Amino acid sequence: MTALLAIADVSVEYRSRERGAVRAVAGVSLDVAAGEIVGLVGESGCGKSSLARAAAGLTAPADGTISYAGRPVTPVGWRRRPAAEVGLQMVFQNPYASLNPRRRIGAQLADGLPAGVDRRGRVAELLDLVGMPTGAADRYPHEFSGGQRQRLAIARALAPAPRLIIADEPVTALDASSAAQIVNLLVDLVRDTGTGLLFISHDLALVRQIADRTAVMYLGRIAEVAPTAELWGSPRHPYTRALIDAVPRISAEPVLPAVLAGEVPDPANAPTGCRFRPRCPYAMDDCVADPPVRVAGARTVACWLPDPTDPLRKDAE
């Protein structure tokens, strides 16, 4: 499987007068293949959105390389994107901000279409694909609900027939039933057309259900990447374990979710060595140095524990 999107050792920095340079992403590598759904989970402030924006070319990385279909992604500027990169599209969390309120839906969808196609016909197809009536083309964004707008934003992203979609919290702002419809739409698209999908979310249960592989991010670094079922069944990184245990579950004999001690540190003052060290129940002397990245099959873990499975193992659901 060759990677459609290859993120290699990427760092993203923000500079401000008071705090100097803050590394929101500090050396992350992650691939997405065609027809694959990769989930990226982590708490707010862990750098997952910064990574997504860098991957889509919206922020220039401070370090490392990002390539799409074998070519480096050019950061978006005032110039038109190279035609080869139009196949990389992004869907944002807030559908109210991602559509132009003063232009009709049809015109906005047509922006993404290549020259020379039957625009009217193709816009109708796109609307149909996301389950919206053809008449929506002549209306304005304010005439639609949040869930409908997110579908329209997805239709806009689909206009240039993308091979890769980066979706940053696409259903976080939506109700359960609209969220389920949007997620199904994205999953069907991947399965039917072989599009790659990088799905960023703080909703672990949702990512568990749809992602082929899941990457767990903490404070700018990836703690663990594994096929989703393996990650849930036997998490190896203590942070993955903590995240999974914090998800409240429906049960006939309910229990409170487990509490992880401490707070996420300020990325401007990230701990040395393993960044999870101050909150980790298994922390030891070795952890003051950067953890080794261990590869076992399809799984990658950045942790000093020799066999992190045993002490962490809990019966998988």
Next chain:
Amino acid sequence: MLLTTEGLRVTLPGGVPVVHDVSLTVGEGEIVGVAGESGSGKSVTAQALLNLLPAGSTVDGTARFAGTDLLGLDRQGWQRIRGAGIAMVFQDPTAALHPMLSVGTQLTEHMRRHLRMSRRAARARAIDLLDQVRIPDPERTLRSYPHQFSGGMRQRVAIAIALAAEPKLLIADEPTTALDVTVQAGILALLSRLRDETGLSVLFVTHDLGVLSALTARTYVFYAGRVLETGPTPAVLTAPRHPYTAALLGARPHGATGVGVLRPIPGSPVVPGAAPPGCPFEPRCAYATDECGVAPPPLAETGPDRHAACPVAPELEVTG
């Protein structure tokens, strides 16, 4: 019962009815859940219990709290109840805290007013409260301002402020929705501990059924301003009787990896003011019969302590 409402009806300014005939109870030391999607009337119901609705709204029915008729209260009456009887925590702690007053000032205000405490005693209790909600270094926190804290810490400060005047009932409206799961786990543990240690009652409003299961003992499922199902939370969520509860459970990610698809509820939620004449869920319901479209079915007993507003409910065998 600490709180009892019967036939509560709320109409917003402009004459839009948003809550119809809601009867609910909260016992002492009980954590009760109110579940529903946006527009279900769950937040409006919570706001009606503290008289926080926009001017021009009307509230009918009865609402009694610890022997007091809430709907008959005047301005002074509400001032006595708010904070010292019923307190509230909102979804967005940033909006709930005053950005320009120190945490200490916001915390001691209620104690000085409601409990008539001296400055010194109030300060001691403030430190104690911050300690209870697990804020590190309470002394320094008293001098700090809201912007100096993370979202989770702010929500804990907001909870400490809500508890300042020793309320008997805390109404929490989606208090963990804006927070990460790890931070949410801390807030849920905190509320559960406060109930155990101080006998606090909590009315917990949420759209998250996992949170509902973890924290609450009994649940009311709201849809289009009505209670469609109620009962002990574990029973309601593991063996739902109302088709809406079952559909809501089905729409959430719940199972094994690779299933890939969720089961969205067909159709769209009811627009307030445009409810169908019969059961509000009838247009989206897979089990609807002709009688469902005539009038909203009343809540009927379906099992021990369980009620559902659905004629099909007693025969319904669905699993979430």
